[in-house]
Amino acid sequence: MIEEMISKELQVNAVHHICELGLVDKFPPVPLLKAFLKNEKKAAIPIFEDPNNAGRAAVYLFFTHLDLTAHKVRSTLRCVIQCIELCKLEVEFPPENLKKHLEKIETAFNL
Incomplete structure (x- = not known):
């Protein structure tokens, strides 16, 4: 079941x-969380290179896309921080940098 979740990027x-089942030795959680963040970072990079969009429409769509991306990144960071805290992984994966990044995003996008 756990291997299936990992293969489905969950x-x-x-x-x-x-953590609930005590399988930390078999499946180290920190590398899994870092892989999740890496995959989500790749997916959240705003790429908006549609040559058919011009002028005001392109600007509006670009900033709408950035806003949606910010919400996705915010959600991802909150999810990982919560997981770190619930599973008591702070020693292995200190969440301070993630919290700082979350704060920057919330400030930049007024979230």
């Missing part, structure tokens, strides 16, 4: 189960 859910 690492945060897998980490919750790993």
Whole structure:
């Protein structure tokens, strides 16, 4: 079940189960959380290169896309921080940098 979650890129859910079931030695949670963040970072990079969009429409769509991306990144960071805290992984994966990044995003996008 855990391997299936990992293969489906549901690492945060897998980490919750790993910690609940005491399988930390078999499935180290920190690398899974870091892989999840890396995958989400790739998915959240705002790429908006549609040559058919011009002028005001392109600007509006670009900033709408940035706003949606900010919400996704915010959600991802909150999810991982919560997982770190619930599973008591702060020693292995200190959440301070994630919290600082979350604060910057919330400030920049008035979230």
